Amino acid sequence: MSTTHEILLKSVTLPDGSTSDLLIRDGKIAEISSTLPTAGEVIECVGLRVLPGFVDLHTHLREPGKENAETVLTGSQAAVRGGYTALSAMANTNPVADTAGVVEQVWRLGIEAGLCEVFPIGAVSEGLEGVKLAEIGAMANSAAKVRIFSDDGKCVSDALLMRRALEYVKSFDGVIAQHAQEPRLTENAQMNEGPVASELGLAGWPAVAEESIIARDILLAHSVGSRLHICHLSTKGSVEIVRWAKSQGMAVTAEVTPHHLILTDEAARSYDPIYKVNPPLRTQADVDALRAGLADGTIDIVATDHAPHPGEDKDCEWASAALGMVGLETAFSIVYTTMVESGLMSWQRLIEVMSVKPAEIGGYANQGQEISIGSIANLTIVDPKAERVIDRNDLFSKGKNTPFHGSHLRGDVVHTIFRGKVVLRDQEMTGVVHE
């Protein structure tokens, strides 16, 4: 960089709660002091908090293959609006990200979009078919340097294949992110199995279909000395199993989605498939257990499972509708409202679950850094007092399938800084693109 680029955050609240000025120079945090002389681009931050940029380990970007639902660019925009400076693109594209070629394509598209870091996730099995290992080593050694592998959308249900995958990624300290869903127990499943499903006549997705796979995989990973990450934990029983595993010192990490922290299966009573998602929305007892698990460290991170769909895929009867909901642009508001404002967890814990820990699991060295001099300036600046009414038409994502349209939430992202440049200012894209 030839010219010095400076950004001054005036009177910003730091993670420890103190207020200070913060100067960013050439992509890094250069100075933090109670008053700094005006320099470069000044952003008034009275009442706003600066946090390390959020890191999502579970995003569906749909490109290649379903660019009408989302592209790497529009997904990156949605990420930035949500305060994310890094996201992980799931492998269930078309073609599937099961070769070095596809992961490098996604990786390059992320660089071209230039709004945040885009880390491709590689498939565990060829074509997500759960039969034969994908070219995991080639993806790991590609320009994209893939470290997380997942058949997400599908479970690696074959115990032997799962064991081999867990073992295989050890050579480069990779991790398998399992979508825990026993396939036979969930054939044709439409929503959480329970009284609501029974009344609505929608085929049930039992909690045990998730819990049995989690229990099996924790034991498998432990037996071969590998690292396991569990995607979108959704039940009380799953929280209890993970809590037990951690008490035994087993190397397991787990994520929860924002929507599983706030919505329950009662929402399905409308038969509006905006609430159709996999794993399904569970009961209030599950929501309470997930919140407690996130607060006490049983659950390590929040991941969005951002799943954009074109309107027609939800504008139909429940059984025909696509699974999933968008989440990048509402994640912070939900986590803040349900967990921090409610008093269940601290700001420090929010930073851990939204940024530090996901960066650590993914091995994303430039992300989740402490807010201190010398750190790379991947930052998000939030307004905890904002009263937000979600409007699906305001979303940057191509997917308008948010279940929170019309919901009132507290807290919102205001600015996002990626590698020392403002990519979101006052909730608008600045047009800045990194190379």
Next chain:
Amino acid sequence: MKHLLSIHDLSVEQALDILDTAAQLEGLTSGAVKKLPTLRGRTVVNLFFEDSTRTRLSFESAAKRLSADVTNFTAKGSSVSKGESLKDTAQTLQAMGADAIVIRHPASGAANRLAESGWVSSAIINAGDGTHEHPTQALLDAFTIRKHFGPTMRDFSSLKVAIVGDILHSRVARSNIALLQMLGAKVTVIAPPTLIPLGIEEWGAPFSYDFDSELEEFDVVMMLRVQLERMNESFFPNGREYSRGYGLDESRLARLKPGAIVMHPGPMNRGLEISAASADSIRSVVVEQVANGVLVRMAVLYQLLGGPDLNSTGGTQ
């Protein structure tokens, strides 16, 4: 009442009102002239995404006896098989002037979607949605029970009703349990454990795995059809074992108390959930159910499409 989607949408008064209207319509159409002019000029569309000749014919007869124009739209051979969505199909029908859409669909909640998504403004009648509800079947069953135990009965609390069979997948069971309990009847659900829905405790009806223990106490025994596709899904070992445990055979028929009636929504699997002798016995009201179906569906159409006061237009008798 704008739509009829679920029994849960009805109050006791509304339900009884439909039954009373059906009885009134029976009086008005039992003579030589079976047709009333009340819905002349109105259009009823039967939108059937599942094969069900008997339900479609029943709705068709009901609409025609009220002088409505009837259009039948079945998924087979239609644009639906070419990938047209439920939304487009419904909007097409509305554009053709459908005042009421009678929908049968394999997806639970399809009728709710049609009524509540804002796609169309027609009155929607649920003629069976997936494994959710079949409200007109429950209403015709209640009407049939009333005819046998008291044609003007407003309180069913003297009656014990057994509903036997595949509760898990039965929309007929869901609607009947809701309606009969609402009217005060004591409903017992009987099925093997694999066919009892999870959380049935919240429905308020006791359930049993044993068909024989209280057999003598029931006034009404309602047998449900066993869907043949369930046979290969390990809900029970085979048809023979199912029949032994949950079929209404001659020996069980003989134990029913005097005056008890046997019901079945049809079509019956003779020899599986009901023996031929039980189906054809004097206790069986299966054929009456079919006749009553037309009357109850007339009453529903009449109420939803806001026909004039029956006493002023009905007739000539």
